[in-house]
């Protein structure tokens with residue numbers, strides 16, 4: 168999904184919401200139109216875009232000037248919240264789109280946050296630890312006036328982690344002594360007030376979105392003939408039926424995962440260890456490689472290897488060192504591999520009009536943000552594939568971030584089990600709403616359902632806060 172796709176879908180969804188008489192209380196038709204027009208204006212634009220440059224002296228002595236961003240999209244549902252990305256692909260438009268998606272995600276899951284995103288345009292691998300430390304500190308120096316525990320709360324994203332968050336907290340504390348600095352960032356190390364299980368949360372939630380659909384929601388509908396009768400009208404029901412038949416015949420479900428970082432490696436581990444429904448992780452990939460084994464890859468061994476070497480093994484000697492038996496392909500091959508389920512956990516715009524016809528998976532799970540563009544989404548849904556959208560799937564991290572933010576306030580550390588249970592409970596509540604509305608309603612895509620639920624909440628809050636004119 169590009170920024171334009173996101174804005175277009177917001178506009179389209181608001182047109183449908185105009186027919187919902189319950190949305191804006193007792194107002195005339197004319198007022199309703201006016202309010203929705205102003206909601207559209209507010210929600211398809213950002214509240215604030217801050218661009219700055221970070222100057223760092225490299226180990227070589229050269230000084231480089233690096234563009235850095237913080238985009239605050241909307242805070243009607245709570246303080247701005249969203250990750251900071253270190254990637255060479257970072258640009259203003261990308262950060263803006265990701266900020267839009269954060270507002271929608273938090274509204275969909277009814278978390279008390281709005282949407283923001285940050286980014287620094289570097290490939291972190293090209294920088295030393297000392298340089299990264301300097302960049303992290305300077306990011307906070309540049310943006311501190313616009314951040315804060317009751318204003319805008321960043322978290323990690325691609326290319327950043329708990330180490331970067333800890334550095335940023337340190338700098339934030341130096342700039343704002345006496346402020347509730349621990350609440351100013353989430354995704355920190357556990358030693359520094361981070362929530363137990365935060366690192367795993369997005370990958371766990373990603374796997375859960377698909378697993379719960381097949382293992383729980385599908386069975387629930389089978390026991391409710393009236394609802395099943397309506398759900399079978401959707402071609403996606405057949406896709407679930409086929410997977411269910413496989414498990415009933417004790418055949419494992421094949422799953423392929425693009426991206427083997429924070430989200431992808433954890434989703435792979437969840438699939439590998441899933442006992443209720445056996446899975447074979449037939450392919451995984453990162454920016455350099457796809458590894459494929461039709462009998463399934465040993466995920467714990469691959470995780471152990473990447474913990475030491477960062478990337479997946481990409482040649483025979485490395486495969487031997489990892490103890491992995493796999494065919495090695497180029498990175499994009501994972502997308503078109505023969506599999507039942509494809510989890511996208513890398514970067515944006517991976518399935519587009521250029522490769523959508525080659526996708527074999529019948530269930531596509533968007534662990535990453537915006538990995539399927541609008542055209543491909545419609546194509547896949549029309550063909551009967553299940554596409555579970557990013558704002559539904561990858562909210563595990565921000566849900567646990569909320570607990571991390573809360574635990575600093577109540578000064579009690581949640582146990583890892585409490586964190587997982589709370590995350591799963593919160594997400595399942597939203598899965599139930601979305602899957603019911605999609606399969607039992609007349610929306611074309613699951614994304615349209617998610618946008619509709621999120622925008623309903625946002626428009627209602629804007630109205631109640633007196634922000635519509």
Ligand SMILES: NC(=O)c1ccc[n+]([C@@H]2O[C@H](COP(=O)([O-])OP(=O)(O)OC[C@H]3O[C@@H](n4cnc5c(N)ncnc54)[C@H](O)[C@@H]3O)[C@@H](O)[C@H]2O)c1
Nearest residue numbers: 325326369426427428429430453454512513535536561564
């Ligand atoms: N980490 C979180 O809590 C979180 C929360 C919500 C959404 N997300 C989204 O999930 C996605 C992945 O985030 P992450 O935290 O796992 O990042 P990460 O940096 O830990 O891992 C990214 C992975 O993608 C791979 N990759 C990068 N470019 C690629 C390419 N062109 N082709 C194939 N693989 C490529 C990298 O090699 C790496 O394995 C991003 O879209 C991010 O915004 C992450």
